[in-house]
Amino acid sequence: MMISSWRRRRAARRAGKEPRRNENGEMELTIPRDFRCPISLDLMKDPVTLSTGITYDRESIEKWIEAGNFTCPLTNQVLRSLEPIPNHTIRKRIQDWCVENRSFGIERIPTPRVPVSSTEVLEILSKIDVAFKKEDGEGCRELVVKVKSLAKESERNKRCIVTNGAGSVLSEAFQAFSKASFDVNVAVLEEILSALTIMFPLDGEAKGFLGSVSAMHCLKWFLSSGDLSRRRNAVLVLKELGQEKMDELSEMEGAIEALFKLIKDPICPTATKASLTVIYYMITSTSTNEQLIAEFVNLGIVSLLLETLVDSERGLCEKALGVLDGICNSEEGRQMACNNALSMPVLVKKILRVSNLATELSLSILWKLCKNEKSEDGGVLVEALQVGAFQKLLLLLQLGCVDKTKEKVSELLKLLNLHRNKVECVDPMDFKDLKRSF
Structure with a gap:
């Protein structure tokens, strides 16, 4: 009788029906082998069976199939069907086991x-x-x-x-x-617009429909409306359309103001980034970009971008720098940036602090502003020196950069060197935590 009882307990432990103690003396519950997914080895939440008769957790096997595998992971047999069948029997057994062992902290898996x-x-x-x-x-x-x-x-x-x-x-x-x-x-259009934001990325055919004259005017209306969700969804769809339709959008009355407002009065980070991307498309790909830049500058986009850059996460920072770089392609944009007290401190700070892209964009803007400096007293060149641009550019050369960037750095150093005797540069301890990229 004692041997029989011991055998039953051993069998129960192997099946996971009886808890055992770990090395700390605490009770430990073993999941039955049949309840584990052969791929993840975790308790199956949604057991499904393949054409080979092997049961897996749905999430695990679907990831396997989506990765381009068309065989059963366990048997290596070619699958006759890629549609797994729910295994209700195993799921019910797992749920019953969870209920039986709830005293051990096991929660019953919901019916999927x-x-x-x-x-x-x-x-x-x-x-x-x-x-x-x-x-x-x-x-x-x-x-x-x-x-x-x-x-x-x-x-x-x-x-x-x-x-x-x-x-x-x-x-x-x-x-x-x-x-x-x-x-x-308007009700059905709003619902479709909301649904489209879940369907990204859109294919060429979808973009063709949305790029039609009537659809673009409708998107612009939603972009300019007072409803926050409409404006958010509209700008996300416009971003998805890419650069091809930006000429048409820029010619629509109120579009520029609506995009500017999305940055000035942000709805959410996603909408702000999408707005910056659409503006970037507009000012870099349209045939009338000089006029467009002038309109954005008159609205106050330069100061808005610089204020955004003061304290922003990587993605937003890169997009804001990209737009500012495009704005500085025009004389009016550069002049407005030169007149802003935040320009030099913000641009120099972003070099080597955010990402390689942010460094390249900051350097590009700095190069455009300094190269076009015409005042005898040095203007932005002196401002750049005062916030430590010279040391940071030297450090950038030491860390290594691509040839195109190296040329701009060298040119900037030459321009700055002409005015070094006028100012005392900041303490280079600002760079003490930076490491070489090689």
């Missing part, structure tokens, strides 16, 4: 929602296609809400929806409703 299939997605998209061709705004809006809801349920659903062409269908619907009465269709 069945992910959307390609067939279901295509059916919904087909209904959206029919709805907008019939000009059924309310019917289309309800379907778009359903698509958004499914996409937000899980990353897996979102991928399924995107890969089945939802971006193009929604973009075509946006274009169709933008041609009709705007007052009547």
Whole structure:
């Protein structure tokens, strides 16, 4: 009887039904082997079975398949189907085991929602296609809400929806409703715009629909509206369109002011970065960029960018520097930057402090301002020396940089050297924590 009892306890431990003590004497629970995913070795939350009969956790096996593998990880057999089947039996057993061992801190895994299939997605998209061709705004809006809801349920659903062409269908619907009465269709247009921000990146066909005259005017209207979510979604979609449609956008009344306002009165970091990107596209790719830069300068973008740069994270800093670099391509932009007391301190500080890109952009702006300095007293050159530009540029040469950057650094050092006797440079201890990049 004692041997039999011992064998049962040993079998229970092997199956994970009986806890055992670790080296500290604490009770330790072992997960049954059948409940572990063969890939992650963790407790399966959503067990699914492949065509080979092996069960995995859905998240793990989908990552395996998305990585381009079409074989079963355990058996190496070629999969006859890439659609895993939910294993309700194993899931129920796992849930029961969790309940039985809740005293050990094990929480019952929730019953997972069945992910959307390609067939279901295509059916919904087909209904959206029919709805907008019939000009059924309310019917289309309800379907778009359903698509958004499914996409937000899980990353897996979102991928399924995107890969089945939802971006193009929604973009075509946006274009169709933008041609009709705007007052009547504003609700469905707003819903589609919101859904499109989940479908990035958009393909060429989708961008073609959204780049139409009617769609662009509609996007500009949303960009200029008082509603924060509308403005955010509009600028995100405009950013996705890239540089090709920036000429048209720049000619639309109120577009420049709306973009400027998104930076001046930020909604969220994502919207601010998108606005800076759109402005960068506009001032660097349009045929009338001199006029555009003048409009932005008159609005006060130089001081706004410099204030943004004082305390900003890497992504925002790089984008703000990119726009300021583009603004400084014009005489008016350079003059406004030279007249701002923040320019030299901010630009010099950003060199070697944020990223390689931020260093290159800061150096480019500094080079444009110093190279075009015409005053006899040195102007910005003296200001740059006062905030330690000379030492920082020397350090940049020592750390190593590409030839194009090295040329600008050398030229700047020559310009600054002419005025070194006029000022006393700052303490180089500002650079004590920097390390060589090689």
